[in-house]
Amino acid sequence: MLLKDKLKGHRLILASASPRRRQILTDAGLPFVMAEPYEVDEIYPADLPAAEVAEFLATLKSDAYPVPLADRDIILTADTTVVVGGVNGEVDEVLGKPRDRAESIEMLEKLSGRAHKVITGVTIRTPDRRETFAAESTVTFRHLTREEIEYYVDTFSPMDKAGAYAIQEWIGYIGIERIEGSFHNVMGLPIQMIYSYLNRLSDYYGAR
């Protein structure tokens, strides 16, 4: 049986404001409902290693969901971070969402001409189980000119995106040399990993 049919006995809840995550789940053919928006303070310990921030925040968002889960509910939360390697022995830096135009430009200058990591943490929770995992992709930008960066920021306003870019927008077409890992992870959801995990989860419930 295909996953979309196995999920008929469940209610998959996507708790994310991101239209990109909603689109990915839709394109993967999975039936789901959107959670009502709720507030989460996206704060993580200052000494948390950069690679662990996304999983930490995905779990935080899951636990903050204010509605008790019903018997066959499955709630999916995620967090995507962009991590650039520290230069000259500095530690890795997590790039979140830029505050304004200037910070968007600054972030893209940091990403230009080198590789960075995109990490999406995912938490999938039912009344009696909670699993968190992460996908890591490496994205390499060619050198971007200042004109290209300003054109992108002014045309696409990437203030709602970690690292100040979306791979599926203009800058992804003209500036990204290569990726290693999941493409959809860079968009915001490692959908193949999620699909495989939900398959195992629904088999587990089906066998009970």
Place this chain on the structure above:
Amino acid sequence: MLLKDKLKGHRLILASASPRRRQILTDAGLPFVMAEPYEVDEIYPADLPAAEVAEFLATLKSDAYPVPLADRDIILTADTTVVVGGVNGEVDEVLGKPRDRAESIEMLEKLSGRAHKVITGVTIRTPDRRETFAAESTVTFRHLTREEIEYYVDTFSPMDKAGAYAIQEWIGYIGIERIEGSFHNVMGLPIQMIYSYLNRLSDYYGAR
């Protein structure tokens, strides 16, 4: 100056029937016109190494374009092949477009649970220059069940696609574990390479 403005003095002609290639050029923000369809016999020498087929066919398509190029015309042709590694010492195999449902299923069974290469050859030609290059991406499918393969083939009819799949369709979401290289190359055009080459080309003409 951005490439889209540099190209105003030229006429970029896309000679390809693929709606995906048209979409990629559009999303990259490049002004172009579509060539009238023309016939090309996509035949290559039997002893041509699998990795060179895409470049050979891109050149063939370019040279077959029946209309003389005007002074500032730039014609873009491309060919995408899927290459699976030979097993037990056999040579690599080129997967073209499947003839029917049975061949689609057979190709996807071959791709299931392993990595393959997607190679797009690109030829860019002006009245006095012709450049051909290729991009190679590695795509890894997880093990696909027979049910998943049949559902995909029956729902998406991948008969017009080399290797019997399109990465941007359902099977790409649920079945692809990772890619190494250009995502858009797997869709049919290594757009970042093309963008950079056209930048150099228009600079060359601008400087004359």
